[in-house]
Amino acid sequence: MEHDSLLDQLEAEFAASDLGLLELEPLDPTIQSLLDKKTLKWIFVGGKGGVGKTTTSSCIATLMSKVRESVLIISTDPAHNLSDAFDQKFTKEPGLVKGFNNLYAMEIDPTQEIEEKDILGGGDDFGGFKDLVGSIPGIDEAMGFAEVMRLVQSMQFSCIIFDTAPTGHTLRLLSFPSVLDKGIGKIMQLKNKFSGIFNQVSGMFGGGEGMNIDDMTSKLEKTKTIIEEVNRQFQNSAMTTFVCVCIPEFLSLYETERLVQELTKYKIDVDNIIVNQVLFPKKGSDCSFCQCRVKMQQKYIKQIGDLYEDFHVIKLPLLEQEVRGKKDLENFAKLMEKSYEEEWKKETGGSMDL
Numbered sequence: 001m002e003h004d005s006l007l008d009q010l011e012a013e014f015a016a017s018d019l020g021l022l023e024l025e026p027l028d029p030t031i032q033s034l035l036d037k038k039t040l041k042w043i044f045v046g047g048k049g050g051v052g053k054t055t056t057s058s059c060i061a062t063l064m065s066k067v068r069e070s071v072l073i074i075s076t077d078p079a080h081n082l083s084d085a086f087d088q089k090f091t092k093e094p095g096l097v098k099g100f101n102n103l104y105a106m107e108i109d110p111t112q113e114i115e116e117k118d119i120l121g122g123g124d125d126f127g128g129f130k131d132l133v134g135s136i137p138g139i140d141e142a143m144g145f146a147e148v149m150r151l152v153q154s155m156q157f158s159c160i161i162f163d164t165a166p167t168g169h170t171l172r173l174l175s176f177p178s179v180l181d182k183g184i185g186k187i188m189q190l191k192n193k194f195s196g197i198f199n200q201v202s203g204m205f206g207g208g209e210g211m212n213i214d215d216m217t218s219k220l221e222k223t224k225t226i227i228e229e230v231n232r233q234f235q236n237s238a239m240t241t242f243v244c245v246c247i248p249e250f251l252s253l254y255e256t257e258r259l260v261q262e263l264t265k266y267k268i269d270v271d272n273i274i275v276n277q278v279l280f281p282k283k284g285s286d287c288s289f290c291q292c293r294v295k296m297q298q299k300y301i302k303q304i305g306d307l308y309e310d311f312h313v314i315k316l317p318l319l320e321q322e323v324r325g326k327k328d329l330e331n332f333a334k335l336m337e338k339s340y341e342e343e344w345k346k347e348t349g350g351s352m353d354l
Contacts, residue, residue, distance in 0.1 A: 027312045031060065031243075031272060031336045035067050039238040042160055044174075044268075047245035048255045049166040052276040052316075054081040055323050056245045057163040059333035062326075064159050065103040072104045072157040074148075077165035080107040087281070087325040094155065099326040104157070108148055149230050150223075171262050174234070181231075184224045237269035243268060246304075247277045248297035253304060260308075273311050275304060279320040283348040315341050 019099065027033075043064075045057035054075070063072040072094055075082040082105050083090050086097055094104040152160060242263050246252040253323045256273065263270045277302070279294050281287070304313060316335055323332045344350065 029314050029339045042240040043163045044242045046164040051245050053245050054163050055083050058085045060327050061161050062333050068158045070102045071159045073108040073161040075163040078109045084146045088269045150226050174266050177215045184220050235267040242270040243272045245274045248300040253300050271311050273308050273313045275315045278315045280317050280344045
């Protein structure tokens with residue numbers, strides 16, 4: 001089948017790389033490395049839609065709240081699920097999560113920020129020049145993201161966790177710093193080259209006599225400074241990391257590999273892969289359907305192990321019930337602190353190896 005050949009290609013590329021020639025010791029299959037890294041400020045959690053990103057990020061947030069002074073979890077997915085996960089309504093302002101004294105949550109959509117707030121300032125005085133700025137591809141979402149980051153940075157949380165939208169949206173989110181940098185650079189070039197013309201024909205842009213291009217460009221320069229600092233922090237592995245979430249199926253694995261490659265291109269640290277919804281059969285189970293699913297999953301779990309030998313690969317079980325509310329999240333989070341697979345092997349004598 002086509003997906004088999006694609007996975008074979010991924011394995012071949014890995015084997016041909018320098019890493020493929022090394023015998024690597026398996027890393028601890030837990031997220032303890034995140035909890036131990038005291039300098040970590042930004043944690044992004046992402047992956048394909050429907051793999052359990054919100055549950056995973058919420059569990060990580062509960063664990064981080066035990067080792068940090070203050071933690072904020074932000075949902076940047078337009079289809080917010082944080083409120084459902086914690087069984088509590090959240091807004092675009094940080095709200096204290098029930099049962100915690102240092103864990104806060106908020107749900108925002110960066111694409112709406114520029115619509116709801118006059119980020120560029122100046123009201124209607126800038127008229128057509130604001131339209132000119134807005135015509136740069138991706139600049140509206142990037143400006144919204146910059147505003148969110150400005151607000152988040154001013155809140156002084158010791159650790160901030162992003163529950164991101166599905167992979168495509170996440171990659172666009174991570175590209176915003178470079179989009180803003182290029183976009184603002186172009187705007188500044190236009191301003192320096194044509195500022196005299198802008199002032200002379202300001203009425204044509206709807207600005208009237210009150211139009212002052214310098215005020216707008218000043219705001220843009222401040223925004224650029226914020227984004228440059230954010231970008232610097234994002235590319236600092238001591239401060240930022242990305243946790244990839246997937247399930248043991250072809251499409252999810254393939255999208256995870258694409259995500260890892262893109263993160264590497266953006267110079268963002270990624271060394272944790274969480275594999276959700278893994279079937280661990282009960283001892284003595286004779287369910288033929290379950291056995292077929294286990295066999296299928298094992299194939300992709302082996303692929304994950306081969307591709308990500310130098311990653312912390314955390315396998316989490318498919319549960320019989322949904323994870324919702326503080327108690328459920330804390331119980332599920334405990335499975336990230338130790339190897340569920342090892343415990344399962346001890347209890348059943350089974351093995352996940354093919």
